[in-house]
Amino acid sequence: MKTYTLAFIPGDGVGPEVAAETAKALQACAERFGFAVAVTNFAWDCDYYLKHGKMMPDDGLDTLRAFDAIFLGSVGDPAKVPDHISLTSLLTIRKGFDQYVNLRPIILHEGVSSPVTTCTPATVNMVVVRENTEGEYSRLGGIFAPDAPHGFASQMAIFSRVGCERVIRYAFELARERKAAGHKGKVTNCTKSNALNYSMVYWDAIFKEVAARYPDIESNYYLVDALSMIMITDPGQFDVIVASNLFGDIITDLGAVLQGGIGVAAGANLDPERRGPSMFEPIHGSALALAGKGKVNPIASIESGRLMLDFLGEKEAAAALLAAVKKVLAEGKARTADMGGNSSTSQVGDAIRAALPG
Numbered sequence: 334m335k336t337y338t339l340a341f342i343p344g345d346g347v348g349p350e351v352a353a354e355t356a357k358a359l360q361a362c363a364e365r366f367g368f369a370v371a372v373t374n375f376a377w378d379c380d381y382y383l384k385h386g387k388m389m390p391d392d393g394l395d396t397l398r399a400f401d402a403i404f405l406g407s408v409g410d411p412a413k414v415p416d417h418i419s420l421t422s423l424l425t426i427r428k429g430f431d432q433y434v435n436l437r438p439i440i441l442h443e444g445v446s447s448p449v450t451t452c453t454p455a456t457v458n459m460v461v462v463r464e465n466t467e468g469e470y471s472r473l474g475g476i477f478a479p480d481a482p483h484g485f486a487s488q489m490a491i492f493s494r495v496g497c498e499r500v501i502r503y504a505f506e507l508a509r510e511r512k513a514a515g516h517k518g519k520v521t522n523c524t525k526s527n528a529l530n531y532s533m534v535y536w537d538a539i540f541k542e543v544a545a546r547y548p549d550i551e552s553n554y555y556l557v558d559a560l561s562m563i564m565i566t567d568p569g570q571f572d573v574i575v576a577s578n579l580f581g582d583i584i585t586d587l588g589a590v591l592q593g594g595i596g597v598a599a600g601a602n603l604d605p606e607r608r609g610p611s612m613f614e615p616i617h618g619s620a621l622a623l624a625g626k627g628k629v630n631p632i633a634s635i636e637s638g639r640l641m642l643d644f645l646g647e648k649e650a651a652a653a654l655l656a657a658v659k660k661v662l663a664e665g666k667a668r669t670a671d672m673g674g675n676s677s678t679s680q681v682g683d684a685i686r687a688a689l690p691g
Contacts, residue, residue: 336369337645340400340610345378345419346619348406350627351634354682355404358635361686362642362650373400379410379419388414388422394429402641403612406634407619428466430609432602433496434503435463435581436640437616439588444663445597445672449565452591456569458516461588462504463581465602467491468532470578492532492577497539503605504575505547512550516572520544522554523576523584536577561587589616596630596671597662599637603644611644613637627677630669632658635685657688 339359343352356372363370375396377389388408390396397403403426409419426432441447441457473489504520512518522540526533537554544552555563557580564571564584568591576584589598595617602612615633623629636658643651661667667684668674676684 334367334369336371337363337401338399339370339372339641340397340403341372341374341406342377342403342422343374343406344408344619345410346407346621346624347617347629348378348408348619350406350624350629350678351615351631352404352406354631354678355406355634355638357682358654358686359638359642361689362647362654365653365689366647366650368647368650377422378408379414382414382419388419389425393422394425397426397430398609400610402645403610404634404638404641405612405614407615407617409619410621412621424470424472426612427602430604430611431466431606432604432611433464433466433500434601434603434605435465435578436601436603437461437463437581437585437588438599438636438640439585439592441592442597442659442662444665445593447591447593449568449591451566452568457591459568459571459588460507460511460573461581461585462500462507462573462575463585464496464500464576464578466578467493467496468578470582490532490577490579492535494539497536498543501540501543501575502546504573505543505550505552508550508573509547511572517551518549519551519553519572520547521560521571521574522552523557523560523574523580524554525557525580527556533577540575557584560584564588564591585616594630594671595633596669597632597636599633599640601637601640601644611641613641613644627679628670629678630671631678631682632662632685635682653690654685656690657685660688661685 343349359370382388439459441454443454469490471491474487476486478484508518508520524533526537589595598616600616639651639654661684667676667681
C-alpha cells in the first residue's frame with residue numbers, strides 16, 4: 334500500500350481547525366481508495382516567532398523536503414507579528430522549493446450563491462495560473478533615509494525569461510488538458526504593459542512566443558484593470574488566466590467573490606517538475622475573529638486537500654472528494670455562517686466525508 338507523508342503546518346487563527354478537517358478528509362479518502370496518509374504537524378506560527386525570532390527553523394526546508402506534500406492552514410496574527418514578517422515562512426517555502434505555479438481554481442458550484450449577478454455555475458469555471466516565485470514579490474529593494482525629506486523606498490520586480498516562459502507554458506498545457514475535458518481551451522494573458530513598459534512588455538513578448546507553440550489553444554489578453562471588470566461583467570469568457578505574481582494575487586481574491594466567497598476558495602503552490610514537495614492552502618488567511626469558535630468554513634481547505642490528491646496522482650480519490658463537496662453544497666443542509674447556515678466547521682467536514690462515494 335502506498336503511503337504519502339504529509340507535512341501539516343496548521344498555522345495561526347483558524348488554521349488548526351481547517352487543517353484538522355482537511356486531515357480527516359484525506360484519511361477518509363485513503364481508507365476508501367487503498368492508500369495511506371501519514372500526517373506530521375509542525376507548530377510554525379506567530380507564537381513560534383515570539384519564542385524563536387523566526388517563523389520556522391533554519392533547517393525547516395530540509396525537514397520539509399522529506400515529505401511528499403505540504404499543507405498550510407493559514408499564517409498571520411498582526412497583533413503579535415507584523416504581516417510582512419509572518420509571511421516570510423510562506424514565501425520561503427514557495428521559493429525554496431521553486432513552487433513557481435500558484436494554481437487557483439475559480440468554480441461556482443450548484444447550491445452556492447454569488448453576490449455577482451452574472452455568476453452562475455454555467456459561467457464561472459476558470460483557473461488562474463499565477464507566477465509564484467519572482468515578479469513583483471521578489472523582495473528586492475530598500476527604504477532609504479525614511480525620515481528625511483529626500484527619503485524614498487524602492488521595490489524591484491524581477492521578470493526572468495525562464496520564470497515567465499515556464500509559467501506561461503504551464504497555463505497552455507493546462508488549457509490543453511481542460512479542452513480535452515470539454516472546456517474552452519483558451520488562455521488569457523493578464524498584463525499591464527501600457528504602463529509597465531519594461532517588465533510587462535517583456536512578459537507579453539514571451540506570452541506571444543509560447544502561444545505560437547500552441548495553435549490548438551485560443552489566446553487573448555487584457556490589461557489587469559479591464560480584466561478585473563470583465564471577470565464581473567462576463568466571467569463565462571474565461572478558461573485559463575495566466576498572471577504575474579502581484580496581479581494573480583489580486584484577481585484571485587476577486588475570483589473568490591465570484592465563486593461565493595473565500596470560504597470555498599482553494600489554492601496550490603506547485604513545482605510541476607516535482608523536485609521537491611508542493612504546498613496546498615486555502616486562500617482565506619487566518620480569520621482571527623473566528624478562531625476557536627468552530628465557525629470557519631472548511632471547504633476551501635478540503636478543496637486544497639483535493640488538489641493535493643490530484644497532484645499526487647490519486648485521481649480517483651480527488652474526483653470522489655470533489656463529488657462529495659459538490660453534493661454537500663448542492664443539498665444545502667450543512668453550511669457554515671458565511672454561506673447562510675448555522676453548521677459548525679466539524680459538521681460540514683463530517684457531511685463531506687459521509688458523502689464520499691466509493
